[in-house]
Amino acid sequence: MKNIIMSETGIKSLFLVSALMVLVSLGLAACGGGGSDSGSAATYAISGQVLSGGIGLAGVAITPSAGTAVNTDGSGNYTISGLANGTYTITPSKTGYTFTPPSSSKTVSSANITNVDFTAVSTSSVQVVDCATAVTTTSVTIQNFSFSPAAVTISVNDIVKWTNAAASTTHTVTSGSSTGTTGTPDGKFDSGSITPSQTYCLKFTTSGSYPYFCTPHPSMIGAITVQ
Ligand SMILES: [Cu+2]
Numbered sequence: 001m002k003n004i005i006m007s008e009t010g011i012k013s014l015f016l017v018s019a020l021m022v023l024v025s026l027g028l029a030a031c032g033g034g035g036s037d038s039g040s041a042a043t044y045a046i047s048g049q050v051l052s053g054g055i056g057l058a059g060v061a062i063t064p065s066a067g068t069a070v071n072t073d074g075s076g077n078y079t080i081s082g083l084a085n086g087t088y089t090i091t092p093s094k095t096g097y098t099f100t101p102p103s104s105s106k107t108v109s110s111a112n113i114t115n116v117d118f119t120a121v122s123t124s125s126v127q128v129v130d131c132a133t134a135v136t137t138t139s140v141t142i143q144n145f146s147f148s149p150a151a152v153t154i155s156v157n158d159i160v161k162w163t164n165a166a167a168s169t170t171h172t173v174t175s176g177s178s179t180g181t182t183g184t185p186d187g188k189f190d191s192g193s194i195t196p197s198q199t200y201c202l203k204f205t206t207s208g209s210y211p212y213f214c215t216p217h218p219s220m221i222g223a224i225t226v227q
Pocket of ligand 1: 217
């Protein structure tokens with residue numbers, strides 16, 4: 001019985017010694033790491049906004065010459081973070097748009113850089129513009145399940161403003177043809193939901209005929225003729 005107790009004590013002592021040696025080793029390793037508490041190099045951010053027709057443009061790829069590319073958010077804003085001191089060329093891109101300036105060179109010097117902004121211009125024949133600032137040439141009222149006037153003739157670069165004057169019905173301005181019961185979008189423009197008292201503005205930069213309808217009410221048909 002005594003022998004067994006003795007041997008158990010011996011094993012416990014061995015474990016204790018082993019544990020201590022491990023701890024000492026760990027301590028030495030930590031010391032050997034040297035400078036691990038000096039922190040990583042400071043980094044900074046470049047941020048800005050992309051506007052198209054006065055409206056923030058989402059989904060623009062913003063690519064720095066070094067670092068990770070980001071996309072603009074729903075308001076057209078972007079932030080590229082994690083940049084060390086240095087000079088970076090920032091380039092925006094999105095299919096169907098050209099940008100001014102095409103790129104921007106910025107030097108990060110121990111501070112964030114803000115307001116690196118770009119203006120986007122759609123290369124398509126129809127562009128959404130901000131009704132609040134656009135100089136509107138023609139107005140179309142949406143009321144009683146119709147566009148009024150339904151047929152509009154304008155000049156190149158004119159801006160048409162739609163206003164939903166309905167009391168409670170949401171409508172759309174969707175390009176394409178409609179049989180009166182079925183609408184077929186052609187992808188040139190689509191307002192999405194225009195709620196009562198909301199507006200929608202389009203600039204037409206290429207001559208032609210642009211038929212449109214209301215998605216939930218295909219009996220609502222209109223057309224813009226650009227001369
Ligand atoms: Cu409608």
